[in-house]
Amino acid sequence: MKATPVKATPVKATPVKATPVKIVVDSARCTGHGRCHAIAAAVYQLDEDGFSTADGQTVGPEQREDAQRGANACPEAAISLEE
Amino acid sequence: MTVEPREMAEEAERHPRGHFMASSGPLKIDPFAVIDELGSVPPFWADDSSDVMGYWVVTRYSDARGILQDHERFSAVGAPIPWVPLEDPLLPTYSDPPEVQKYRRAVVRAMSPSAIERLKPRMEEVCAGLIDGFIDRGHCDVVAEFANVFPITVFLEFFGMPVAERAEFAYWATRWLHDRKNQPEAWARIREIVAAQIEAKRGGPSEDLLGVIANATIDGELIPDKAAVSLASTVFIGGLHTVPMAISWSLRHLARHPEIRAALVADLSQCESAAEEMLRLYAMALPKRRVTRDLTFQGVDMRAGDRVLVSTPSAGRDPNVFADPHHAHFDRPDNPHMAFGLGAHRCVGLHLARPELQIALRQWHERIPDYTLEADADLGFQGGVPSLSRLPLKWIAGARR
Numbered sequence: 001m002k003a004t005p006v007k008a009t010p011v012k013a014t015p016v017k018a019t020p021v022k023i024v025v026d027s028a029r030c031t032g033h034g035r036c037h038a039i040a041a042a043v044y045q046l047d048e049d050g051f052s053t054a055d056g057q058t059v060g061p062e063q064r065e066d067a068q069r070g071a072n073a074c075p076e077a078a079i080s081l082e083e
Numbered sequence: 084m085t086v087e088p089r090e091m092a093e094e095a096e097r098h099p100r101g102h103f104m105a106s107s108g109p110l111k112i113d114p115f116a117v118i119d120e121l122g123s124v125p126p127f128w129a130d131d132s133s134d135v136m137g138y139w140v141v142t143r144y145s146d147a148r149g150i151l152q153d154h155e156r157f158s159a160v161g162a163p164i165p166w167v168p169l170e171d172p173l174l175p176t177y178s179d180p181p182e183v184q185k186y187r188r189a190v191v192r193a194m195s196p197s198a199i200e201r202l203k204p205r206m207e208e209v210c211a212g213l214i215d216g217f218i219d220r221g222h223c224d225v226v227a228e229f230a231n232v233f234p235i236t237v238f239l240e241f242f243g244m245p246v247a248e249r250a251e252f253a254y255w256a257t258r259w260l261h262d263r264k265n266q267p268e269a270w271a272r273i274r275e276i277v278a279a280q281i282e283a284k285r286g287g288p289s290e291d292l293l294g295v296i297a298n299a300t301i302d303g304e305l306i307p308d309k310a311a312v313s314l315a316s317t318v319f320i321g322g323l324h325t326v327p328m329a330i331s332w333s334l335r336h337l338a339r340h341p342e343i344r345a346a347l348v349a350d351l352s353q354c355e356s357a358a359e360e361m362l363r364l365y366a367m368a369l370p371k372r373r374v375t376r377d378l379t380f381q382g383v384d385m386r387a388g389d390r391v392l393v394s395t396p397s398a399g400r401d402p403n404v405f406a407d408p409h410h411a412h413f414d415r416p417d418n419p420h421m422a423f424g425l426g427a428h429r430c431v432g433l434h435l436a437r438p439e440l441q442i443a444l445r446q447w448h449e450r451i452p453d454y455t456l457e458a459d460a461d462l463g464f465q466g467g468v469p470s471l472s473r474l475p476l477k478w479i480a481g482a483r484r
Contacts, residue, residue, distance in 0.1 A: 031429045050195040072417035
């Protein structure tokens with residue numbers, strides 16, 4: 001039994017790079033769990049029905065890590081990032 | 084008699100290699116201990132006295148995702164485990180795309196994150212009122228006095244069920260959940276009550292969920308009576324048992340792990356991630372599918388017509404995806420568990436369920452930060468939706484906050 005919670009899962013993709021990144025959302029896979037928005041609201045917005053509107057959006061280096069965390073949180077694996 | 088080699092292989096695959104508890108009967112042991120014992124293994128054929136036909140069980144995260152995102156090979160039609168003949172099956176639960184989206188479209192906006200946001204003040208109020216009722220006593224049965232009451236109170240208001248109908252409706256809902264023998268009768272009564280409400284709300288304002296469903300359009304036409312009743316009943320049943328059990332398993336976990344609880348109490352802003360961890364560990368909606376054609380999946384030969392049970396709590400405890408999977412860590416940076424299912428059938432009520440669990444955890448720990456499980460308590464474990472029948476907790480009375 002651990003005395004305190006520890007950081008369990010490392011953020012998968014980072015060293016933070018100084019380049020922008022493009023968010024790709026597979027609309028066939030997105031079913032509106034809303035986890036991307038819950039994890040990184042500044043990067044991922046939702047439409048009126050709760051589906052991600054981030055497809056095609058480009059984010060700057062300062063938001064790369066948040067974009068990656070939002071993508072990793074998607075249980076449908078619907079989000080990927082392109083350089 | 085000669086046996087073709089392929090048939091022999093198939094029979095070997097069907098030799099039961101594990102036990103599972105899909106039925107909603109009493110269990111002598113903690114269902115999540117059974118889940119842990121199974122581990123993350125290739126698909127196996129289950130031995131289950133409640134379903135003599137047998138079925139596949141899938142435990143690994145990637146296998147679970149592969150099945151739930153592939154409705155062409157793994158259909159939801161005719162998939163119940165154990166098999167319960169119902170006059171009208173639950174829709175859209177036991178339907179496939181594109182039909183399932185037609186139904187979902189009718190309710191998804193009414194249950195979107197922004198729509199549910201407006202309910203939060205009322206959720207807070209209901210939750211606080213329930214805790215007021217037992218906090219000074221120093222003990223309560225969490226299941227009966229808190230977890231069962233909170234979400235159903237919120238839901239029946241949101242649903243638009245008139246106050247006068249709520250007690251009878253809740254009675255039949257309980258029968259549906261806990262009395263398998265009378266399930267068809269209970270389902271019929273639930274549908275009768277819903278049907279009367281749908282009829283009353285036809286042509287009226289869509290100011291509650293029943294009104295939204297009664298006046299929805301499918302394929303450009305007003306939704307047929309039968310479809311409206313099935314959809315409304317399914318949405319109701321979907322949250323009836325799952326949210327109470329999410330709250331109950333969470334409080335039981337935190338009662339058994341005081342060091343984790345202390346970390347939560349020290350920083351209640353973690354309630355959102357704590358709720359996700361509890362959902363990962365105690366996922367309890369176990370989706371079922373039917374194999375549509377003979378196929379090989381992850382090395383096992385499945386036949387058209389075989390049914391598959393996806394053990395979502397096993398997927399949430401898969402060490403290939405979650406580091407230290409058996410412990411709660413409120414600081415996981417991402418947590419792609421599948422407690423609400425995946426694919427075309429992901430839970431339509433998840434935006435309602437999440438804040439309910441978060442609010443329950445936050446208010447409880449704000450006001451009752453220190454509590455223990457009553458010694459030697461019989462929690463009355465149940466299979467099906469893995470359940471506790473009771474959860475007696477105690478704390479120092481008078482430390483009211």
